[in-house]
Amino acid sequence: MEDHKKRFDIIIRKLKDHGHKLTPQRLAIVTILARSEGHPSVEDIFHQIKKKFPTMSLATVYRNIVLIKSLGEVLELGFPDGSNRYDGNNPTPHPHVICIKCKKIVDPDLDSLDEIQKEVASETNFTILNHRLDFFGICSDCMAEKV
């Protein structure tokens, strides 16, 4: 709970440091990103924000996500269907478990990939900067629905 407040403050600090204005719309978007745990899509964020800001434009949501991403404060996951999901809560690379039915994303508690990353760097001669690790399957809720 307190983590979300910290994340919010960090992102706001970053925005100020880069000379950006803190508009009510932007604050609302940062709030949603900072506290989100399910890696929402733009559509999810837009839908949620509509409750408090009925006239906010979808373009405003997109512009702000691009801005916060450019500051390194949100992790972006792209999917083959062209959609993207965002994590403002933990913007550094980390594993995900994704349900192929309901699209829910959860963060498992796994060991660091540092060792593997070093192995990869040494084998390929790439300068490795980050990674993406996702597991795809069916969550227990969706498994239960099959019954």
Next chain:
Amino acid sequence: MEDHKKRFDIIIRKLKDHGHKLTPQRLAIVTILARSEGHPSVEDIFHQIKKKFPTMSLATVYRNIVLIKSLGEVLELGFPDGSNRYDGNNPTPHPHVICIKCKKIVDPDLDSLDEIQKEVASETNFTILNHRLDFFGICSDCMAEKV
């Protein structure tokens, strides 16, 4: 080299088994997918195929990739910019190393993720079906260009 021929034969067998016709266009697309090692995009495949089939439609390439994907014979990687890359050479989940500059994708030789996958399944109660592991960095060619 012989692997490509095998992959081609496997995909062709799968298509036949599912009652699909073997048109010259489809054979050409399967050939490119089966021998590709760089995980080409639709644009890459279309560009390559134009040499032999100048009148082939982009829609034909898209339709055939969707078809082959539905047979489980091509691995699809989605990226945040909305583009997709395809591997018909090794369609099962495997690690990738991706250059963020030239977009080159190579397959490192890493140990299986089976252990981690079991750990994830047990921790999250998901039925894990597959995974995606990508490392992002800069390849040695692009590093050399910086000099």
Next chain:
DNA sequence: ATCCTAATTGATAATGATTTTCAATTAACA
């Protein structure tokens, strides 16, 4: 508190990747 200005917003058009539609073509079976 007021003024000013550049950043930001809202609405909408545009872009790029992909999918759909439909008439024409053709693979492959009888």
Next chain:
DNA sequence: TGTTAATTGAAAATCATTATCAATTAGGAT
């Protein structure tokens, strides 16, 4: 060889995202 359902080519449509532009406004200066 004839037939037919699958497939193709061309172009329109769809969808996620970005760009444009007039209007609005956050926040710094006074």
